[in-house]
Amino acid sequence: MSTSAILAQAATEGLDAASAKGVSAAATAGTAYGLAAIGPGIGIGYLVGQSVQAMARQPEAAGMVRTTMFLGIAFTEALALIGFVVFILLKFA
Amino acid sequence: MITRIEGPTPERDIARDLTRKALLVSPAAIVVFGLIWGVDGALSTAYAIAIVVVNFLLAAALLTFSARISVGLMMGAALFGYLIRLGLIFAAFWVVHDASWMEVVPFGITLVVTHLGLLFWEMHYVSASLAFPGLKPASQTNKES
Numbered sequence: 634m635s636t637s638a639i640l641a642q643a644a645t646e647g648l649d650a651a652s653a654k655g656v657s658a659a660a661t662a663g664t665a666y667g668l669a670a671i672g673p674g675i676g677i678g679y680l681v682g683q684s685v686q687a688m689a690r691q692p693e694a695a696g697m698v699r700t701t702m703f704l705g706i707a708f709t710e711a712l713a714l715i716g717f718v719v720f721i722l723l724k725f726a
Numbered sequence: 727m728i729t730r731i732e733g734p735t736p737e738r739d740i741a742r743d744l745t746r747k748a749l750l751v752s753p754a755a756i757v758v759f760g761l762i763w764g765v766d767g768a769l770s771t772a773y774a775i776a777i778v779v780v781n782f783l784l785a786a787a788l789l790t791f792s793a794r795i796s797v798g799l800m801m802g803a804a805l806f807g808y809l810i811r812l813g814l815i816f817a818a819f820w821v822v823h824d825a826s827w828m829e830v831v832p833f834g835i836t837l838v839v840t841h842l843g844l845l846f847w848e849m850h851y852v853s854a855s856l857a858f859p860g861l862k863p864a865s866q867t868n869k870e871s
Binding site: 670673674677678681682685688689692695696697699700701703704706707708710711713714715717718721722725726 | 782823834845848
């Protein structure tokens with residue numbers, strides 16, 4: 634739901650401006666966090682796909698590929714974690 | 727063609743090594759944030775470190791378990807595991823966000839810094855040995871003796 638739609642709904646339901654602004658801020662922060670999680674999702678999908686391809690080509694190197702893959706996943710996940718922390722800082726701090 | 731991966735489980739080794747390192751650094755982090763934000767800050771920091779460690783262990787367990795079944799399942803576990811673990815982290819925060827001891831700023835800082843710090847620490851060993859974690863290559867003199 635867009636900010637203007639939330640404000641319009643707030644006006645019809647009789648919410649005051651501060652409450653409407655709070656609802657709008659929460660919706661915006663949630664949307665931003667959701668968008669921030671998309672990039673790491675694509676990154677992890679690509680990373681694991683390439684790792685599986687590497688393991689299929691060279692099964693004897695599977696241990697090394699998995700080590701790098703696990704660390705790569707964790708590093709990519711850090712981006713989403715940063716998005717989450719920014720979200721909670723904006724919303725709850 | 728391989729359909730499943732047998733043999734060693736590097737993810738579990740890495741996660742155990744990360745846990746060991748987290749236990750080493752956690753007292754220092756708790757004391758530092760405790761000095762800045764008080765007891766609440768120390769508790770929030772400890773909670774954030776626990777979340778990071780559980781996240782690593784869960785990720786490793788999911789990959790290790792799924793790799794033994796099939797490579798396709800491992801791909802699915804990596805991607806959906808990511809979504810599930812993000813949800814669990816949010817749930818872990820949501821459960822305590824109203825608690826009197828929860829300080830959001832030290833919690834957030836610890837979450838990111840511990841996660842990245844432990845990974846960079848682990849990378850040091852992995853890149854040094856191109857092998858499993860914690861296996862720091864022995865020096866030439868040690869090998870000869």
